[in-house]
Amino acid sequence: MIKTLIFDFGDVFINLDKQGAMSNALSLFEMTEFEHDMIEANIQYEIGEISTSEFLGFYKTKFPHLSEENIVHAWNYIIKDFPNHRLEFVKQLSNSNHYKLILLSNTNEMHIDFIKENVSFYNTFKECFDKFYLSHEINLRKPNTNSYEFVLNENNLSPEECLFVDDTKENTDTAQKLGIHTWNIDETKEDVVNLFEIQKHLF
Template structure:
């Protein structure tokens, strides 16, 4: 069956970033060791709550103040929180070319602060037909329901739909929901794998 829609993840697909670098920045900002900051963030479900949209942008700042001892104001926090993305020109080129001939979408675990920043800095959000964003639907990859929400948005059958992500667990979740999934390993490999699906 022909492919009728392609969903792109954002982080480390369309935009490159390093969790280690982000942790180092936050650790420096709160005066703690990066390992301690990482342990606190993941044990305390901070990232999970943020990406499910359970807290507002202002409350994200509040969480870092109350739970990690961050002392900067909200404006400074926004810069710290958002200023670490770099466009992946290869995947952007693939998305741009695909968008000219078929519906493309975003499917990402993210938050309002990041999305506002991304929309103000990059053009790719304007190229896609729509987006499933974790903080808006209150679901996170690799939950089955988030892929079902994606299919509802694109109005395509699972076998007509491709999902591209950098993490194998998210690709596995998409495959369980019946979608074709490609783990992103660079634009050259992505083009080859899309071509194999007739895209």
Template sequence: MNQPVKLLLFDIGGVFIQLSGVDQMLSWTRGLHTETELWTLWINSRAVKEFETGRITPDTFAAELIREFSLPVDVPTFLEAFVSWTTQPFPGFQELMAGLNGDYLTASLSNTNELHWNNLCDSLHIHRLFHHNFPSHELGCMKPDKASFCHVLDTLQVPPEETLFFDDTPVNIDAARALGIKAHQVCGVDNLSQTLKELDIL
């Protein structure tokens, strides 16, 4: 690589953790949307954006999302299911990170919320896998917002050209590249490992 790599920056959902809420939402919306349509509605949801930037409480988020999507459930039922949507890791994620942390500065940059983040920290100790963590609900902004990436680079004092970023969402990859970050779209630990090998990181 032309520039030495100092920082490995990772998304979490879709890269290390399998996202399992789609089937539940498809069931609740009774087939009104395709999976792609549902995902588009989700990422553009006002309730989602406000919750994942730490601006509203879990109860307010649930009530607003139920109203937005006309879901046939109450707030407690929704929240009980919602918490479990980010509990299944891709195999090998801990071993992979253990092998990287000795040679590189590592950090996570994830669009998430207090419920999912706390659950991941409690059940999988996800926060211990990286030297630094930047969850969106603590940052107050979300990818692909430029401010998310700039906050990480400024805080860690690493230039974009010495940063590798891995995410499963194309719009986030494009946003990172626009700032000069070397970004790669990956899905799951196997895909990430292969990409790291191709980049001579592993």
């Protein structure tokens, strides 16, 4: 029986434009692909190993012709709208008290600050969860096994009593290996609000 629901954030609740953000950044940087040091800096920033000022400093040094504003805009370009019906869904879940609700998201300080400024109900959303884990705060990121083990151990959870919802297959594959039930949601044609319909075999 499922007792705990673990959700990703991006492309589960808030919409993202990953491809558009990548194209926009590559155009800005006048590159055809991200270089290794850029990928590494992005990962280090996502797990809180470097600060926002250090992260921006890296990009300003690498691309001295760009302003900090250019870089911040390109970084936050990925974040789109947060449909209100998804907030209502998680509020109803929270009010029902049927499940422990956990958010586990790979994110970073600039993205969360941007969301706080642009999503008026962010705090209401956050308060729906029993635990709210962001990679830059816990210094762990998916799909690394230790991120899931951290959540399981911190909350004394049995994997077989958990359902994890994430749009990235690599993330759900790792969780599945630990015995966690998963839904690799296809954000192009599925919506988290239909969870109990699509995953009804688990409930």
